[in-house]
Amino acid sequence: MVTIYDIAKKAGVSITTVSRVINNHPYVKDKTRAKVKKLLKATGYVPNSNASSLVSKKTNTIAVILPDITNIFFAKILRSAEERANSKNFTVIYGNTNEDFQREKNYIKTFIEKRIDGLLLDPIATDISIIQPLEQNNIPFVLIDREIKGSQKSHVGIHNEKEAIRIVNYLIKKGKKNIALISASEELSVYKDRKKGYIKALKGSGLELKKDHLKIGTKPIKAVGYNLTKEMLKSSAVPDAIFVANNFLAIGVYNALQDLDFKVPADIAIACFDDFATESIIPPFFTSIIQPASKMGTVAMELLLNKIEGGDSNRKKIYLKSKLSVRRST
Amino acid sequence: MVTIYDIAKKAGVSITTVSRVINNHPYVKDKTRAKVKKLLKATGYVPNSNASSLVSKKTNTIAVILPDITNIFFAKILRSAEERANSKNFTVIYGNTNEDFQREKNYIKTFIEKRIDGLLLDPIATDISIIQPLEQNNIPFVLIDREIKGSQKSHVGIHNEKEAIRIVNYLIKKGKKNIALISASEELSVYKDRKKGYIKALKGSGLELKKDHLKIGTKPIKAVGYNLTKEMLKSSAVPDAIFVANNFLAIGVYNALQDLDFKVPADIAIACFDDFATESIIPPFFTSIIQPASKMGTVAMELLLNKIEGGDSNRKKIYLKSKLSVRRST
DNA sequence: CTGTTAGCGCCTTCAT
DNA sequence: ATGAAGGCGCTAACAG
Numbered sequence: 001m002v003t004i005y006d007i008a009k010k011a012g013v014s015i016t017t018v019s020r021v022i023n024n025h026p027y028v029k030d031k032t033r034a035k036v037k038k039l040l041k042a043t044g045y046v047p048n049s050n051a052s053s054l055v056s057k058k059t060n061t062i063a064v065i066l067p068d069i070t071n072i073f074f075a076k077i078l079r080s081a082e083e084r085a086n087s088k089n090f091t092v093i094y095g096n097t098n099e100d101f102q103r104e105k106n107y108i109k110t111f112i113e114k115r116i117d118g119l120l121l122d123p124i125a126t127d128i129s130i131i132q133p134l135e136q137n138n139i140p141f142v143l144i145d146r147e148i149k150g151s152q153k154s155h156v157g158i159h160n161e162k163e164a165i166r167i168v169n170y171l172i173k174k175g176k177k178n179i180a181l182i183s184a185s186e187e188l189s190v191y192k193d194r195k196k197g198y199i200k201a202l203k204g205s206g207l208e209l210k211k212d213h214l215k216i217g218t219k220p221i222k223a224v225g226y227n228l229t230k231e232m233l234k235s236s237a238v239p240d241a242i243f244v245a246n247n248f249l250a251i252g253v254y255n256a257l258q259d260l261d262f263k264v265p266a267d268i269a270i271a272c273f274d275d276f277a278t279e280s281i282i283p284p285f286f287t288s289i290i291q292p293a294s295k296m297g298t299v300a301m302e303l304l305l306n307k308i309e310g311g312d313s314n315r316k317k318i319y320l321k322s323k324l325s326v327r328r329s330t
Numbered sequence: 331m332v333t334i335y336d337i338a339k340k341a342g343v344s345i346t347t348v349s350r351v352i353n354n355h356p357y358v359k360d361k362t363r364a365k366v367k368k369l370l371k372a373t374g375y376v377p378n379s380n381a382s383s384l385v386s387k388k389t390n391t392i393a394v395i396l397p398d399i400t401n402i403f404f405a406k407i408l409r410s411a412e413e414r415a416n417s418k419n420f421t422v423i424y425g426n427t428n429e430d431f432q433r434e435k436n437y438i439k440t441f442i443e444k445r446i447d448g449l450l451l452d453p454i455a456t457d458i459s460i461i462q463p464l465e466q467n468n469i470p471f472v473l474i475d476r477e478i479k480g481s482q483k484s485h486v487g488i489h490n491e492k493e494a495i496r497i498v499n500y501l502i503k504k505g506k507k508n509i510a511l512i513s514a515s516e517e518l519s520v521y522k523d524r525k526k527g528y529i530k531a532l533k534g535s536g537l538e539l540k541k542d543h544l545k546i547g548t549k550p551i552k553a554v555g556y557n558l559t560k561e562m563l564k565s566s567a568v569p570d571a572i573f574v575a576n577n578f579l580a581i582g583v584y585n586a587l588q589d590l591d592f593k594v595p596a597d598i599a600i601a602c603f604d605d606f607a608t609e610s611i612i613p614p615f616f617t618s619i620i621q622p623a624s625k626m627g628t629v630a631m632e633l634l635l636n637k638i639e640g641g642d643s644n645r646k647k648i649y650l651k652s653k654l655s656v657r658r659s660t
Numbered sequence: 661c662t663g664t665t666a667g668c669g670c671c672t673t674c675a676t
Numbered sequence: 677a678t679g680a681a682g683g684c685g686c687t688a689a690c691a692g
Contacts, residue, residue, distance in 0.1 A: 001467055003685055014663045019687065027661050044466050049443040050380040050389065051685035054668040059380065061444075069409050075400045079426055086433075091440055094424040096409055103416075110421055113379040114391075136374050137331055276606070333669055344679045349671060357677055381669035384684045 002043045010043075011036050022047060053115065062304065063111040064120045065095040065104060071248060073274045073293050074122065077144065080297030081120055088305055090117070099124045099219045112137055118308045120144055120300055126187035140307035144300045147189040154307070156300040156318045160190045163289045163322045164197025165204070167271050168243050170287070172205050174330060176241035176269060180213035182228050182253055183245035184220035191220070194245045194273065213239050220245065225252025233260055239268060241330070247274035250286055269330040287330040290323045332373045340373075341366050352377060383445065392634065393441040394450045395425040395434060401578060403604045403623050404452065407474065410627030411450055418635055420447065429454050429549045442467055448634045450474055450627075456517035470637035474630045477519040484637070486630040486648045490520045493619045493652045494527025495534075497601050498573050500617070502535050504660060506571035506599060510543035512558050512583055513575035514550035521550070524575045524603065543569050550575065555582025563590055569598060571660070577604035580616055599660040617660040620653045 004018040011018065013032060020028050021036040028036075039045075053059045062085050066074040082092040093116065095107035104124050111119060112133060119141040123130060128150045134141050143155040171179050179202065186192040195216070202209050212235040217224035225244065229252065232239075244250040250272040254264060262268050271287045299318055306312045334348040341348065343362060350358050351366040358366075369375075383389045392415050396404040412422040423446065425437035434454050441449060442463060449471040453460060458480045464471050473485040501509050509532065516522040525546070532539050542565040547554035555574065559582065562569075574580040580602035584594060592598050601617045629648055636642045 005685080015686080016663060016688090017661090020662090023687085029661060032661080044463070046439070046442045046463070046467060048384075048445060048685055050383050050445055051668090052687070053380050054378075054384065054670095054685080055687045057668080069399065070402060070405045072400060072402070075405050079399050082424075082426055091444070092424060094408075094412075094422060096412055109376070112376045114421070115378060115380055133374070133376070137376060335669080345670080346672085346679055347677085350678085353671085359677060362677080378669055381684090382671070384669080384686090385671045387684080 001048075002045045003048070004045075007036065007039050007043065007045060011039050057115075059115050059117055060090050061093055061114065061116050062090045062118045062120065062301070062308075063093045063095065063107070063114075063116045065097060065107050065111075066122045067097050067099045067124055069094075069096050071274075072276060073247065073291065076293035077122070077297035077300075080294040081301040082297075084298050084301040085305070088309075090305070097124050099221070101125055105130065108133060112139065118142075118304045120297075120304055122146055123148055124188070126185075126189075140304060140313070142300050142304040142307070144296055145190065149189065152315050154303055154314075154316045156296055156303060156320070157190070158291050158296075158322050159319050160193035161197040161200070163273070163324075164194040164243070164245075165201045166197075166324055167273075167287070167289050168198050168201035169205070170324060170326070171241045171243065171269065171271055171330065172201065172207065174241075174269070177207065178210070178213065178237065178239040179207070179241045179243055180210075180215070180232060180239035181243050181245070182215050182225055182232070182249055183217070184224065184249065185218050186216060188220075191216075191245050198243055210237065212237060217249075220249050222248050222252040222255070225249035226256045227252070229253045229256035230260070233262075238262075241265075241269040241271065244270060244272040247272055247276060247286070247288070250288075265328070265330050271330050275325070285327055285329055287327045288325055290325050292320045292322065295320055331378075332375045333378070334375075337366060337369050337373065337375060341369050387445075389445050389447055390420050391423055391444065391446050392420045392448045392450065392631070392638075393423045393425065393437070393444075393446045395427060395437050395441075396452045397427050397429050397454055399424075399426050401604075402606055403577065403621065406623035407452070407627035407630075410624040411631040412627075414628050414631040415635070418639075420635070427454050429551065431455055435460065438463060442469060448472075448638045450630055450634055452476055453478055454518070456515075456519075470634060470643070472630050472634045472637070474626060475520065479519065482645050484633055484644075484646045486626050486633060486650070487520070488621050488626075488652050489649050490523035491527040491530070493603070493654075494524040494573070494575075495531045496527075496654055497603075497617070497619050498528050498531035499535070500654060500656070501571045501573065501599065501601055501660065502531065502537065504571075504599070507537065508540070508543065508567065508569040509537070509571045509573055510540075510545070510562060510569035511573050511575070512545050512555055512562070512579055513547070514554065514579065515548050516546060518550075521546075521575050528573055540567065542567060547579075550579050552578050552582040552585070555579035556586045557582070559583045559586035560590070563592075568592075571595075571599040571601065574600060574602040577602055577606060577616070577618070580618075595658070595660050601660050605655070615657055615659055617657045618655055620655050622650045622652065625650055 004015045007018045008015045021033050085092050097104040122145040145157050147155050181198045184191045215228040215232050217228050244253050273289045275290050334345045337348045338345045351363050415422050427434040452475040475487050477485050511528045514521045545558040545562050547558050574583050603619045605620050
């Protein structure tokens with residue numbers, strides 16, 4: 001590929017001059033500038049950003065690590081975060097963990113090797129050690145969605161406990177008396193908080209908390225929701241509603257109910273967190289807490305960019321508002 | 331950040347030796363190797379891949395450019411492509427064009443500056459000039475989903491015309507006599523081909539092709555589907571089915587029909603291309619041609635990796651099989 | 661206004 | 677088995 005040396009040679013100037021033209025420095029005679037620019041075009045010169053990064057110590061690259069891009073919730077986060085980053089001339093590198101800790105760890109390592117300027121992380125890791133290499137190498141980062149226990153670092157998310165209370169209260173108001181919970185590992189902050197909210201809501205209404213109706217699995221994926229539901233319904237007491245802590249789990253729950261010939265919501269109502277496709281998915285089905293995914297992405301990236309550019313290293317926890325959307329499942 | 335110089339100094343060896351240890355070269359005394367390794371760990375050394383890329387001319391980075399990551403079809407492509415790339419130690423950089431030509435162009439420029447090793451492109455651009463900088467800089471690439479007219483380059487997709495014929499024939503078999511088409515710009519190969527299939531299917535069954543029932547818009551997005559439908563239904567002849575060329579358009583079509591008080595499928599049936607969420611989205615609604623998105627991503631990345639690693643520069647066009655999924659909308 | 665020089669962090673001959 | 681030296685492409689003082 002053509003380098004500034006090639007251009008300099010052809011133009012009969014020094015590489016410094018070429019560099020100046022490329023970077024729009026003043027102090028270059030118009031005539032010289034014109035000649036160099038012409039050559040730049042003619043040769044199809046493309047600067048090597050790796051080389052300049054070596055010198056400038058900036059890559060203009062921000063990494064985003066998410067659990068699963070095929071979940072619309074995360075896709076929205078990525079898209080809005082990327083948009084925000086692009087508007088400030090940053091490129092986004094992306095990593096999909098599939099809720100796998102080892103993959104997450106590897107991504108962070110690779111991204112540090114690439115000398116990213118910052119990282120947006122929706123962690124599967126529950127231990128603070130995951131962010132240690134970032135701190136050690138002084139790389140700004142912002143957590144999104146899930147928090148890490150023990151970390152006082154910047155974070156953008158929602159009030160999971162409060163929203164869980166809201167949706168469970170909605171079920172109670174609809175006359176449900178036996179509300180079960182199906183959720184994912186409490187190691188993940190959001191699921192821990194949603195469970196807390198569930199319990200508080202029941203207690204607040206004087207409803208009994210039944211052990212058999214509280215099923216906590218591992219990852220927030222379809223198969224887990226399916227299995228937990230089947231397991232739960234083996235017990236004698238059938239709930240009249242299930243609060244499911246996430247959209248993918250909810251698919252599994254619904255499939256299990258179908259297999260067992262329960263009708264939703266006639267026999268058992270379902271309410272969950274998160275949506276599926278665009279707001280206008282057809283037909284909307286699950287009553288759910290809709291998180292402001294796009295806004296989360298934008299706000300988190302904004303915060304990160306401030307850290308990178310403004311050097312604002314203050315810890316900041318931002319909680320955004322969610323929406324309760326009532327649908328046919330309750 | 332700590333460099334090989336720091337390590338060399340502390341270990342009392344030359345940077346060459348450190349480099350050798352890092353890259354697992356032989357010809358390093360076990361004792362020396364151990365000492366250096368220990369230092370590497372202790373100092374938290376992380377290699378600078380930009381620096382080594384400068385020398386090696388390889389970045390181990392592959393870019394993927396897609397129209398819209400919140401569309402499950404593209405999300406699946408990205409996830410599977412990334413997976414495949416990772417397994418060969420390549421990192422994926424990602425760009426979302428939002429169906430915007432200028433953004434696509436900018437991405438390509440930025441990615442070349444980053445000296446990516448290869449590119450996977452689902453283009454919004456319809457002109458062959460979009461790939462010119464790639465060719466000029468000798469960067470391997472593979473087109474996915476959409477083809478570019480006049481390009482004989484490697485491509486992975488489906489037989490759009492054939493699949494369109496299949497789904498329209500299905501409608502015909504269901505007794506539909508007045509099948510309309512709502513599609514996006516014919517500049518995009520897939521929409522051009524789907525329209526061709528639509529026309530062929532009608533002709534094949536001796537059905538009349540009505541001008542008023544053939545609506546071609548711009549981008550394959552919800553708003554376009556909505557407007558075209560409203561526009562079409564102003565005309566006197568109401569179709570008994572609509573073949574919609576893409577999932578997002580279909581949402582718009584459906585919304586418009588709802589607004590106009592038409593029932594689906596009683597009054598008007600809908601069949602489209604692409605799905606919405608996971609295979610088990612609840613409840614499945616649109617009868618549609620389901621493209622093997624994940625496989626497309628895997629196969630395309632595989633092809634690209636071969637070009638990069640094996641230097642296999644042969645043009646290859648790969649067409650994968652789709653599935654016709656019958657649902658409640660027909 | 662323009663050029664020389666010295667790195668940025670790493671790899672790769674070529675000697676030793 | 678190890679080190680010295682040159683260079684990847686570019687930027688940034690420092691001199692003219």
